Structures are given as C-alpha cells and as structure tokens.
Amino acid sequence: MSASPAPFAPAPEDRRDLAAESIARAAAQALRLELETYPKPGLVSHVDSGSHADMDAGTFRASTGAIAPFFQSLARAGAAGASMPALRRIGLEAEAAMRAATGGVNTHRGAIFGVGLLCAAAGALPRAGAGALGRLVQERYGAAILDGPVLLHAPGARARRRHGVGGAPAEAVAGFPSLYRVGLPALRRGRQARPGDAEAARVEACLALVAHVEDTNLLHRGGPAGFAFARAEAARFIAEGGVAQPDWRERAEALHRAFVARNLSPGGAADLLAMTLFVDGIERGGMEGRP
Template sequence: MTALAPRFVAPLSEAVAHQVARLAAGALRAELDTWPKPGLVSHVDCGSHTDMDAGTFLASATAIEPFFAALVIAGATGAGMDGLRAIGLQAEGAMLTATGGVNTHRGAIFGLGLLCAAAGANGRAWNAGALCATVRQRWGQGIIRGPIPLRSHGTAALLQYGAGGARAQAAAGFPHALEIGLPALRLMPGTGNAGRVQCFFALLATVEDTNLLHRGGAEGLRFAQQAAAGFLAAGGVAQPNWRDAAEAIHHAFVARNLSPGGCADLLAITLFLDALERHT
C-alpha cells in the first residue's frame, strides 16, 4: 500500500491548538481521577507504585500540555513522524523535570500526541474514527519503522511474548480505544466515574498490556484479564456494590504488584477521543 500524500489544511489558530491540548491534559486528569482502577495510581492511593502519586501525575500533565498544542500545529502543517517524535521527546524531558525523573506519562505522550497531530491534520473534523484513521494512514509506517527503545518494558515484552504494545496500537489507529473503549464509555452517558470505570475494565479484559507482562508475565496478564472479565460478566458498574467489587480487584492487583499502565493510557486516549467529538 502506498503512503498517502500529506494533506495540508488551513492553518489552525493557536487558540484551537491550545483547546485541543487542554482536552488532552484533561483526559489525563480524568484518567487519574477514575476509581477504582486496579493497580494504578489515583487520587485515593498509589496502587502498585512506590515512586509516584497523584501529585506526580498532576505535575506531569501540566508540564506536557504545551507540547500537545505544538503537536496540533505540527499535524496541521504536514509534519512527518520524525517531526512529531522530536516534539514528543521534548515533552518527555519536561515530564521528567516536573516529576524528578519519574516516568508518569511516556505512553500517553505518544498516544495522545499522535491524536493531537491528527486533530491538527483534520482541521475541525474531530470524529473519533477519522482521527484514528489519520494516525494509521499518515504515520502508521513511521511508527512501525521508528527506533525501538532497547530498555523499555514494551520492547522486553515484544521480544519475550511477541506483544505489540503501544506501537502496534498506534500504528493500527488505536482499535481498542475506538472499538472497545468508546462503546463501553458511552453505555452510561453522563455517569462520570462509573462510565470511566466500565471503560477501563472493558479495556483491561481485552488488551495485551505489556506493563502487566513486564510485572507479572503471562500468568499476571491472564489473571488481570480474567478478573476484569469476571467484573464485566457480573454486570460491571450496573451490579450492586460495584465499587466494592472493583476495589477488591484493585487490592488483588496491588498484592501481585500488577499495574496495567497500557490500559491506563488507552483509557486516557478513549476519553480524549470522546472529548474531541463533543467539541467538534
């Protein structure tokens, strides 16, 4: 398949770029506020992590927001994957400075950053399917062919388990966010946290999360997916005492040192896609 030629659109105003960036940072904050969210940092506790807390994530989200705006402009002006990657690396530097060297949002910078660029490339046509298609068609090959971090958890999972991780998700246009996350989120419109929890568990039940593979191996991934599937089979957030059920799973994850960071990123991506559609 031949690569699509760059499609240039009328330059977006800085105000629009910053609007998109605010929505991206807002999705990160909404992901943080989601509870219970097994194994992950939230406003309630630190999950399976000892080196970060809610304050770390909030500082990170604030630090990287301006780079999301830069990625919107880059997408609007036809930047290739190398150009987007350069901005992403600057965002990572700002994140590490804000967090004292802790990686809170590297995966989210990658995923949300690509969708910010797609929002710029698409003008004000922010339909979720169109945005995901733009990422796949315009930058998919660059994502696959780009440099692979030699010491990342995702690379280790790729080598040991053949799991594609965030790169495969992005190159394919975030199919889990589009086909699983959004429908689950929209099953209960206007429910706020409950809808986000339902979305998260739907993703957790189906995503081959490389963070889970890194921490728990194939057994840890299987345990996590089965726990999520059981929660959904019992009715998800529609079941009585759903918070207690979800919190019990959270504590089971912490006891096993499991943290589905890939699913957290996909939750933020799903929330961002939903927000963009509502602001079109």
C-alpha cells in the same frame, strides 16, 4: 453616518493557534480525568498510589502540567502536515519535561505517544467525525511508527520482544482499534448504566480495556500468569454487569486490592483510557466530568 466596523475575524494563523490550544486543553483534561478515576486496578488515582511506590497523584499532576504545552505543539505540527520524525522530536522534548517535573519518574510516556499522535491528527482535521482521528493516524503515520528508534531497554520493549505482543506501537499503527471498539463503547455503556456518574463510566471503560488489551506493563510486572489473571478478572467484572451491578464499586475496589497484592499495574490500559477520553471529548465537542 460612518459604517460599523467589520466584525473581527482571526487570521488563519491565529485560528490555528486557537485550535491547537483547544486540542491541548482537551488532552490535558483527558489525563486529569484518567487520574481522577477510582477504583482502577493497580493504578495511581486521586485516592491512592495503587501498585506504585515511586509515584502518586501529585506526581501525575506535575507531569500533566509539564507536558501540556507539547500537546499544543503536536496539534500545530499535525495541522502543518509534519512527518513522524518531527512528531517524535516533540515527543522526546515532552518526555524530558515530564522527567524534569517528576524527578525522573515515567508517568506519561505512553500517553505522550498515544494522546500525542491523536493531538496531531486532531490538528490536521477541522472536524473529527467518528473514527476519524484513528484513521488519520493509521494512514498518515502508520508505516513510519514502526520505523523509528527502539528503546531496547524500556520495560515495554522488553516485554514485546519476550512475549511476542504488539503493544502500543501496534495499536497506533492499526488506528487504535481498542480505543474505538472497546474503550468508547464501554464508556458510553457506563454512562447509560450510571447516568450522571462520569467516574463510573470511566471505570467501566478502564476495566473493559484491561480485559482486552495486550498490556506490556502487565507482562513486565506479572509475566504471563499475572497478565492472564488481570485480563480474566477484568473480563469477569464486565461479564457480570460491570458498573450496572448494584455493588460495582465494592467489586472494583476488591479487584484493585487484588492487583496491588500481585504488584500488577495495567499502564497500557490507563493510557488507552486517557486516549478514549480525549477522542470522546473531541468528537462530542468538549470534555465532560470535570473534576
């Protein structure tokens, strides 16, 4: 009697490929979930374009499809112990693909940076426990993040210089504290307040991040007055109960309209919402709330 064939076991290289594919799927899903969240004050969603005349949901969907393969490359690079300059090269390729897909519109530059770093960290960690991805970014890449080239004329860079805020680079250098201390707790609080309503939980996380983050997009569009208005109104929404309020959706929609009237768009908070959803999905072992 012949022996049964041994069960197939993927080679180490195949396992790395499968892990990187899974990480990239989680990253793309996080971007899709961020888009499929309404109302987000001033931001593009599947419902409307918020404060943006040059982009809509279709632009974001095209961008997500174009950059998803680069998240796989970043995960593989992280698994191989690649340096920050190597990750930056992949990120620049992703940005070029984004602009080609959107006709030059910047939909996801911040997400390529933040979610991309977290993909590299996920690739380096077979199992990502609570806070592990942020710690790895801080320890492995923190010093090098600030040593890279500065896009002097990018709106975020101008706002950081003019107003003396750290913005996305400072968040990454510190291991994304806003994600872990604000975004994830708010997402989980929203789930408890509205069981079964994944969109409500995402709105809770978004508004909590707007209230907390030094968002250079808000400073660029609204200056200090617009920045202060946005943070104060988002903080008031959260302090009054957030999505636990019976009329939370009406209140959030009113806030969305107020941001649009002032041409405000908290793009930094939107990027951190996507990062929050990615980390939550990785830590929980899968993505929930698929649209």
